Amino acid sequence: MTTENGVLPLSRFTVLDLTRVRSGPTCVRQLADWGADVIKIELPEALEGNAGMGGPRHGSDFQNLHRNKRSMTLNLKAPEGLEVFKRLVAKADVVVENYRPDVKTRLGVDYASLSQINPRVVYGSISGFGQDGPYLKRPGFDQIAQGMGGLMSITGLPGQGPVRVGIPIADLCAGLSCAMGILTALLEREVSGKGQWVQTSLLQAQIFMLDFQAARWLVNQEVATQAGNNHPTSIPTGVFKTKDGYINIASAGQAIWERFCQAIQAEAFLEDEHYMDGASRSTHRDALNAAIETYTQDYTSAELIDLLNAAGVPCGPIYSIDQVFDDPQVKHLGMAQPVAHPEMGEIHLVAQPFTLSGHTHTLRTATPARGEDTDAVLADLGYSPNEIETMRQANIV
Numbered sequence: 282m283t284t285e286n287g288v289l290p291l292s293r294f295t296v297l298d299l300t301r302v303r304s305g306p307t308c309v310r311q312l313a314d315w316g317a318d319v320i321k322i323e324l325p326e327a328l329e330g331n332a333g334m335g336g337p338r339h340g341s342d343f344q345n346l347h348r349n350k351r352s353m354t355l356n357l358k359a360p361e362g363l364e365v366f367k368r369l370v371a372k373a374d375v376v377v378e379n380y381r382p383d384v385k386t387r388l389g390v391d392y393a394s395l396s397q398i399n400p401r402v403v404y405g406s407i408s409g410f411g412q413d414g415p416y417l418k419r420p421g422f423d424q425i426a427q428g429m430g431g432l433m434s435i436t437g438l439p440g441q442g443p444v445r446v447g448i449p450i451a452d453l454c455a456g457l458s459c460a461m462g463i464l465t466a467l468l469e470r471e472v473s474g475k476g477q478w479v480q481t482s483l484l485q486a487q488i489f490m491l492d493f494q495a496a497r498w499l500v501n502q503e504v505a506t507q508a509g510n511n512h513p514t515s516i517p518t519g520v521f522k523t524k525d526g527y528i529n530i531a532s533a534g535q536a537i538w539e540r541f542c543q544a545i546q547a548e549a550f551l552e553d554e555h556y557m558d559g560a561s562r563s564t565h566r567d568a569l570n571a572a573i574e575t576y577t578q579d580y581t582s583a584e585l586i587d588l589l590n591a592a593g594v595p596c597g598p599i600y601s602i603d604q605v606f607d608d609p610q611v612k613h614l615g616m617a618q619p620v621a622h623p624e625m626g627e628i629h630l631v632a633q634p635f636t637l638s639g640h641t642h643t644l645r646t647a648t649p650a651r652g653e654d655t656d657a658v659l660a661d662l663g664y665s666p667n668e669i670e671t672m673r674q675a676n677i678v
Contacts, residue, residue, distance in 0.1 A: 288316075289315060289316020289640070290315045290316055290637065290640065291312055291315045291316040291317040292316040292317070292318070293374075294312070294317045294318070294374040294375060294467065295317070295318045295320070295372065295373045295374050295375070296309060296312050296313070296317045296318065296319045296320070296373065296374065296375040296376075296377065297320055297322060297366075297369055297370065297373050297375065297376045297377070298319050298320060298321040298322060298350065298377055299322055299376065299377065299378040299379075299380070299390065300377055300378060300379045300407075301335055301379065302335050302379070302452075303335075303346065303423070303449055303452040303453070303456070304379050304407045304423075304451075304452040304453070304455040304456045304459075304483060305377055305378065305379035305407050305456065305459075306335070306346040306347060306456070307346065307452065307453050307455075307456025307457065307460075308377055308405060308407065308455075308456040308457070308459040308460045308463070309321075309350070309377050309460075310346055310347070310348070310349070310456075311456075311457065311460035311633075312375070312460060312463070313348070313349035313350050314348070314349050314633055314644070315633075317375070318351070319349070319350040319351065320350070320351050320352075320353055320369065320654070320658055321347060321350045321351065321352045321353070321649070322353060322354075322355050322357075322366070323352060323353070323354050323355075323651055323652065324354065324355075324356060325354040325355075325356055325652070325673075325676045325677075325678060326354070326651055326652070327676050328356060328676055338648070338650075338651065339624070339625060343648060344622070344625075344628060344630060344647065344648045345630045345631055346648075347648040347649075348620060348630060348644055348645075348646065348647055348648050349644060349645050349646055350646075350648070350649060351649060351653070351654035351657075351658065352649040352650065352651055352652055352653050352654055352655075353652055353654050353655040353658045353659070353678065354651060354652035354655050354678050355655075355677070355678055356676060356677050356678070357388050357390060358388065359675075359676075359677050361672060361675070361677045362672075362677045362678070363388070363389055363390075365659070365662070365664075365672075365677070365678070366390065367395075367398055368662050369658070369662065370395050370398050370399050370402060371398050371399050372399075372662075373399065373402060374401070374402065374403060374467065374476075375402065375403045375404075375405065375463055375467070376390070376395060376402060376403075376404050376405070377404075377405040377406075377407075377459070377463070378390070378404075378405070378406055378407075379406070379407040379408065380408075381408065381409075381418070381420065381421075382406075382408050382411075382412045382413070382417055382418075383417075383418065385406075392404040392406070392478040396476065396478075399476070400475055400476060401470060401474065401475060401476045402476040403463055403466040403467055403470065403476040403477060403479060404476065404477075404478045404479065405459045405460075405462065405463045405479045406459075406478065406479065406480045406481075407455050407456065407459050407481055407482065407483070408421060408480075408482045408483075409421015409422065409425070409426065409482060409483050409484065410482050410483070410484050411480070411482045411484070411485070412480050412482075416484075421482070421483050421484075422483075423449035423450070423451045423452045423483060424445050424449075425483075426451035426482075426483035426484050426486075426487045427445050427446065427450065427451055427487060428443065428445075429484055429487075430451065430483075430484055430487030430488045430490075430491065431487075431488065431491055431494070431495070432445075432446065432450070432451075432487055432490070432491065433445055434505075434506070434507070435494060435505045435506065435507055435508070435513075436507065437507050437509065438507060438509040439506065439507045439508065439509060440507070441507060441509075444507075450487070450490065451483040451484075451486055451487040451490075452483060454486040454487065454489070454490050455481050455482060455483045455485070455486035455487075457486075458481045458485075458486050458489070459479060459481050462479035462480075462481060463479050465479075466479050493514075494513070510529075511566065511570070512531070512533070514563075515531065515533030515534075516533070516559065516562045516563045516566050516569070517530070517532055517538075517562060517566065517569055517570060517573060518530065518531040518532065518533050519570065520599065521570070521573055521574055521577045522574050522577060522578055523577050523578060523580055523581055523582045523584075523585055524578055524579065524580055524581045524582075524584075525581045525582055526582045526599070527582070527599050528577075528582045528585060528586055528596055528597065528598055528599060529596060529597050529598075529599060530573075530577075530589065530594065530595070530596045531594075531595040531596065532594055532595075533595075534559075535558065535559070537593070537594055537595070538562075539551060540592045540593055540594055541589065541592070541594045543592070544588055544589055544591075544592035544594060545573075545576045545577065545585075545588070545589075546576070547572075547573070547576050550569075550572070555568070555569070556569055582598060586598060614632075615632055615642065616631065616632045617629040617630075617631070617632065618630055618631070618632040618642070618643065618644045619644070620644040620645075620646065620647045621647065622647035622648075623647070625647070628647070630644060632644075652678070655669075655673075655678050656669055659672075659678065
């Protein structure tokens with residue numbers, strides 16, 4: 282992602298990455314992808330071994346999460362390692378961590394401590410349940426947040442029992458929320474000159490993502506339930522069987538409903554009192570869905586998609602993931618981005634979901650080897666080659 286003069290949008294910011302697993306790395310990836318100088322801080326290999334948290338280093342998940350970063354090794358439990366980190370903080374703009382809330386205080390890398398060193402630092406924290414409160418010491422995990430945040434109660438077929446979604450959505454949304462909070466704090470710092478502590482949690486992010494389902498309860502005391510593939514309020518919207526598979530159809534609103542009926546030559550629906558308006562279609566949804574399928578099964582998926590799109594009725598195929606990346610529009614959008622890895626060769630990773638008109642969207646560097654940039658980072662801080670080697674021999678770096 283470069284501008285004509287090679288300057289990236291976030292290139293003026295230095296970020297210290299203390300995160301692991303997914304929520305934290307997701308946050309930092311947003312900053313790294315748009316040009317921030319991210320220094321990923323990892324334990325020396327002798328203290329952790331090859332199988333650190335986050336999966337195999339050459340695995341697809343790790344590579345996708347940690348591109349566009351630098352890596353240094355540092356033992357924060359050693360006084361000498363903590364001193365190195367504090368020197369980094371003095372020059373940094375952002376620190377991001379997703380430890381359990383009490384861990385950072387024990388290590389001496391909490392916001393209160395680091396803001397004494399650098400009052401301008403923006404400190405991002407992601408936890409399972411928040412930085413205080415009755416669940417402070419509970420370990421956080423994505424699926425736990427999906428359950429406690431209400432998502433599993435509305436996912437799946439009616440009567441099926443709780444179902445998790447197929448991605449770690451609480452982790453991902455917490456990471457994105459933290460990144461947005463950090464960018465907001467950096468903008469505010471331009472006015473106040475001071476940094477601040479950005480906090481979010483898997484539970485908060487998951488509840489926020491309930492969106493209209495949460496508002497249905499807060500405003501109207503309506504408790505949403507499982508609706509399977511049916512949209513909970515726009516009817517008929519859902520999955521419909523075709524001659525050779527299934528497609529999604531979203532015929533929400535009276536005008537689209539009428540176009541849909543005309544397109545599939547089911548004008549009789551328009552005269553049926555059970556389906557005359559949105560309220561009646563909601564009351565008789567199951568019968569309506571079954572009736573619609575007597576028409577949709579006369580077409581192949583491709584035929585029906587072409588027919589409905591021509592009529593201005595939202596619809597689309599239901600892809601497996603390999604089919605997603607084979608779709609011509611997905612290819613046009615460049616959602617699979619190449620990057621050169623020194624050992625793995627050229628690999629493709631998931632692109633950012635937005636573009637900027639002044640920037641060309643490309644991935645710059647693959648995930649670094651553990652500690653690949655340790656010497657360079659320490660040299661920038663003024664450490665001599667002999668001092669660096671002494672620290673390496675002592676497993677400080």
